[in-house]
């Protein structure tokens with residue numbers, strides 16, 4: 001789908017996120033720009049500390065207290081970056097929902113599932129408690145929670161990890177949000193449950209036309225669910241493109257490294273996986289030039305001096321590398 005043909009639901013331009021630390025300001029996100037459209041699944045991939053989650057915590061207004069975001073995030077044409085809490089609360093949950101790796105961080109351990117789910121509908125949609133409970137039951141059925149009526153009376157600790165994640169997805173979809181932001185939603189789950197949750201998200205995308213942002217370090221998850229992919233490294237987008245281009249024609253040496261270190265069904269099992277040497281850079285001590293220089297087999301003198309900007313690749317995507 002071309003980004004030029006439709007109006008995006010969310011359009012982010014030059015997002016920058018800085019944390020004020022005792023050692024000085026640390027830029028966790030640098031000039032990130034992207035659009036997302038209805039019914040689209042956008043992937044954000046990269047190792048831990050690449051800045052993926054901070055992009056969306058900035059947009060959702062849930063940065064740590066020493067974090068500052070600048071730039072622009074237009075949701076249906078309205079600026080939402082740094083909105084006052086009261087206005088942001090009307091958008092969060094109702095139009096933009098976020099789910100995390102560990103549902104226990106978002107579920108209240110002292111309230112039943114019924115109470116937590118119904119509260120969302122009473123608060124955001126003005127439903128009566130009995131209507132809210134009916135709708136919550138429907139949504140638990142929708143995410144295929146077995147014996148949903150009984151589960152409504154359960155407390156979070158009485159459910160398995162996979163079931164808690166389903167409850168979180170059900171909760172986040174109660175208000176039929178335009179965008180569901182899923183931050184490593186399946187990382188803590190076993191492979192079978194992971195596959196079920198991803199299938200479920202695809203079904204929900206179809207039924208509710210929800211756009212999904214999938215934040216993950218797992219390229220297998222990206223391959224299963226995403227339409228377009230953004231690869232992040234050192235707080236920046238270093239490559240973006242259609243999922244097939246990223247998988248079959250990756251340009252950036254970091255994307256190639258990620259793929260070479262991930263098992264693939266379409267490759268000979270005999271082929272060995274190669275890990276990317278070294279570690280991701282510390283965002284507080286990024287070197288001059290390309291931030292991937294210490295780990296890149298193609299590093300040349302220019303890479304040590306000049307930071308590469310995103311440029312169009314031969315496959316029509318964008319990559320930030322001096323090899324272009």
Ligand code: SF4
Nearest residue numbers: 290293296303321322
């Ligand atoms: Fe490697 Fe240079 Fe490209 Fe950076 S700019 S990824 S160091 S070749």
